[in-house]
Amino acid sequence: xxxxxxxxxxxxxxxxxxxxxxxxxxxxxxxxxxxxxxxxxxxxxxxxxxxxxxxxxxxxxxxxxxxxxxxxxxxxxxxxxxxxxxxxxxxxxxxxxxxxxxxxxxxxxxxxxxxxxxxxxxxxxxxxxxxxxxxxxxxxxxxxxxxxxxxxxxxxxxxxxxxxxxxxxxxxxxx
Amino acid sequence: xxxxxxxxxxxxxxxxxxxxxxxxxxxxxxxxxxxxxxxxxxxxxxxxxxxxxxxxxxxxxxxxxxxxxxxxxxxxxxxxxxxxxxxxxxxxxxxxxxxxxxxxxxxxxxxxxxxxxxxxxxxxxxxxxxxxxxxxxxxxxxxxxxxxxxxxxxxxxxxxxxxxxxxxxxxxxxx
Numbered sequence: 001x002x003x004x005x006x007x008x009x010x011x012x013x014x015x016x017x018x019x020x021x022x023x024x025x026x027x028x029x030x031x032x033x034x035x036x037x038x039x040x041x042x043x044x045x046x047x048x049x050x051x052x053x054x055x056x057x058x059x060x061x062x063x064x065x066x067x068x069x070x071x072x073x074x075x076x077x078x079x080x081x082x083x084x085x086x087x088x089x090x091x092x093x094x095x096x097x098x099x100x101x102x103x104x105x106x107x108x109x110x111x112x113x114x115x116x117x118x119x120x121x122x123x124x125x126x127x128x129x130x131x132x133x134x135x136x137x138x139x140x141x142x143x144x145x146x147x148x149x150x151x152x153x154x155x156x157x158x159x160x161x162x163x164x165x166x167x168x169x170x171x172x173x174x175x
Numbered sequence: 176x177x178x179x180x181x182x183x184x185x186x187x188x189x190x191x192x193x194x195x196x197x198x199x200x201x202x203x204x205x206x207x208x209x210x211x212x213x214x215x216x217x218x219x220x221x222x223x224x225x226x227x228x229x230x231x232x233x234x235x236x237x238x239x240x241x242x243x244x245x246x247x248x249x250x251x252x253x254x255x256x257x258x259x260x261x262x263x264x265x266x267x268x269x270x271x272x273x274x275x276x277x278x279x280x281x282x283x284x285x286x287x288x289x290x291x292x293x294x295x296x297x298x299x300x301x302x303x304x305x306x307x308x309x310x311x312x313x314x315x316x317x318x319x320x321x322x323x324x325x326x327x328x329x330x331x332x333x334x335x336x337x338x339x340x341x342x343x344x345x346x347x348x349x350x
Binding site for chain 2: 012013014025120130132134135136137138139142143144145146147148149150151152153154155157158160164165166168170173
């Protein structure tokens, strides 16, 4: 079974972006060993909005990795496909269920909540790595929404950073 | 200046109670040294809903401490005053501004968000001690709402507990 990891940053009050989708309030986190996480990651899962946001950053940062982009649009916007490892799909749950059964490195759930929630609701995310920024935004785009029932977690570890970011690592609670 | 401390527990997604105000999803936290915090606390601030919830627990747990209960109801429900250290008021900001100038122990902001938010918006809470429960509720009564602008924080410390609860301690960010 491959590991499906949600690695994401949010405000203390659980927003991943402000109301307009901006993330300029994020602190830089030089100390965080993201490269080592990325090196172990083969496959990315993200919503279409997140995909377009990443494209907006300029050069595609995930060269060589398989990247599923979920959208309800049909036909899929193939002209937005910047390389042949980008796969458009409208079925985050089905894709993830299949991927888990294969072999390979980490499957990284990048965001946003439109794909996080169905995967969490189905119990398909095995680990949550949530970096909490030292800020209360008050409003914005929530990390979690449309969660159908309580999801119990086990805290595995935590790591404070100089910047005031704290990363919390949870596994799904074993009954 | 007296210290005004928000000490509260919430779910990972920032709810202090479920939609019906229930908190039966809270884990017990035997290890947490709440008694030592309470011993340093002279004054409690809480909203009227929180007050009625505490009354519902049975014996008043804060005997001997001054307790301000904030309500917009007028005249104040004096028949709910269970001892002469309970003070009803409709002005959380004014009361807190006055208390800070005096001398004494900790001022504990107990909750809920109807008093937390105006105090945070005015910069009157000096320390936040937030115990994050290892659960995603998906919906409920939010800890933070009606926050008018970003509130930057400094992470002071964190403490993991056996139960999976993690307590994060923040101070207001010094500009």
